[in-house]
Amino acid sequence: MPVTALVSAKSSGVTATALALTLASKRSSLLAECDPAGGTIRAGLLGGQVNAGFGLYHLARAERTGPEALANAFAAHLCHLDQAGHRKLLPGLTDPAQAAALARTWPALADVLHVMAQQAGHDVYIDAGRLAIEAGHLHPTLTPAPLLYRADLVLLVVRGTEQSLTLARHVVPSLRTALHEQGSGADALGLLLIEEGDFRAHQVGEALGAPVIAALPYTPDVAQYLTAGGRPPRGYGRSPLLRHARTASEQIEAAANRRQLQQQYAPAPAAPQLAGILQRLNQQSEAGAKHG
Template sequence: MTVIALVSAKSCGVTTSALAMTLSSTRPSLLAECDPAGGTLRAGFFQAQITAGTGLYHLAVAERAGEDALAQAVANHLVAIDASGNRQVLPGLTDPAQAPALARSWPALAQVMRVLSDEGGYDVVIDAGRLALESGRLHPTLTPAPLLHGADLVLLVVRATDQSLALARHMTDPLRNELTDRGTGAGALGVLLIEDGPRRAHEVSDALRLPVMAALPWEPDTAAYLAGTGRAPRKLNKSALLGSARMALGHLQAAASRRALHQQYPQTQPAPAALPAPAPAATPVAADAPQLAGVLQRLGQGRKDPRV
């Protein structure tokens, strides 16, 4: 399956977009809320029904006991967001001050996300939050860089406004450099456009020198519901936002597959620039890796109801 990381230069709807993709996936899906600045799903979408006893911070403690403990902790801290339990969330930090404790845990967590995708059949959407830079590179504590390194695709979320593009423009080169030097290559990088503003996709692509890999419509009512600030629309299942998110996810999955194929067989022609090829898959973890073997079996047992 696919691991997609969403980032932004400023709050541009990363969490709402990630949640829309997770809810609309036609396959088992997982949203990992990994914003070092703190998560918003707990207080927003879940309406404070999840306590601080569940979530990302506890994985840092588990990781110090070994990767097997981390894998089990991931399973135990997932929260179901549908009746079937096929769509799940790993809630984020409750306090930005917790971020330094996770710095050494990001690589191992990235490995777990890879196993969930490659061996567990999950579409994994990572909410990596707002990017922070230090000396022109991704900040080692305030950005979960290892999660971006291992993702099939890294999407910079922008709105279709000049202000959003101006802010995002400063992030494109650091992201390219990071993915080239430590990740799966600059081809993993693209744009997720929120169609809230006058700029068209081709204008956004030209301004940022990046392909627009997917676009989502601006639908305030559904967005407010996903953010926890509004009621569910009467016909949520017919929402334009969720329908577009489902189509976008399908396009991104196909793009990731094409790029992985091109990486495996370089002599084949890459995808055309208008529909960019996805990021080469990170080195897969062996299915029988002892430290991670239990995670897939425990996923079904680890689902929680947020009301508990």
């Protein structure tokens, strides 16, 4: 299954989009909230039910001990987004100042996420937040660049508005170059369109020079619930956003599969320490995760 990183140029709905994809996936799914600017799901959709003792920041210390310690900590810090435990969340940072401590953790976390995708069969989504570009390069602290470099697809979330496209034009060249030089290739870059505004998918793709992999309807009431929590809107479970998100997850998988076939590459095998403890990792995530 693919590992898909979602990013934006500015406030295009990455978190709501990532949550919709995770909740609507036809398979088990995992959302890693890796925005260096801080996570919002803990205080939003989860309504503060998960405290700061859980989440991404606590993986930094475990990573310094070794791969097995990191994988065990990863399992222990997952939360459930559904009662059955098929939708999992790694909650994000509670303070942007914590981001610097994760600089050396990102590559090891990428390994764990690929284990969850390739061996545990999860659709894995990474909420990488807003791209930070410095001197034409991805910022080493304000963007989780190693996660983008290792992802099967990197989707820039955009809206069909002039403002969103203008902002996206400024980041696409730097992101494409970074994926070409340090990632798995510039063709990992795609677009996910939020259908707000006058521009249609083919126009957005032409304007930004990248393919629109999937599109989701603009549904502010459902997006607000996914972002801020509270009472779900009427008909939430049958909302166009969630229905289209399932289709989008299938389109993302198809795009990742096409890319793999075109490049004729096989995913790199996981480190033995990670592969050998996959069963324990899954058992811990089922038994020890907190419910959202």
